Amino acid sequence: MLWKASDERLLPERVYIAPHAPSFVLADMRNEEQLRKLNAEFREIWNGTRATVELARGMFEGFPGLRDVGTSRTHRRCRRKNDHQRDAAAALTG
Numbered sequence: 001m002l003w004k005a006s007d008e009r010l011l012p013e014r015v016y017i018a019p020h021a022p023s024f025v026l027a028d029m030r031n032e033e034q035l036r037k038l039n040a041e042f043r044e045i046w047n048g049t050r051a052t053v054e055l056a057r058g059m060f061e062g063f064p065g066l067r068d069v070g071t072s073r074t075h076r077r078c079r080r081k082n083d084h085q086r087d088a089a090a091a092l093t094g
Helices: 024-032 031-057 073-093
Strands: none
Touching: 024 031
C-alpha cells in the first residue's frame, strides 16, 4: 500500500514496519519539542533496524533468503481466503 501510495517511487528496502514505534499525533506538529523527541525516537528505530538488516545481508551473503512455507493454520486459512477473493475477482473481470 505504501509503495502504491508513493506512485511506486518508495523503494521497498527502505520501508520497515515498526509496530513498536511511538504513535504520531497530528496536534504534535505544532510542538517543536515533541517533534524533536519523535524525530530522535524514529531515527533510533530506523538506524537500529537498518543496521541489523545490513549486517545480516553481509553475514549471510550467498545463502538463500527466508521464505514463507505457509505451515501455520492461520496462514493457510488466510491464503485460501485470498485465493478465493482472487478467483472471484478474476471471474468478474472475465
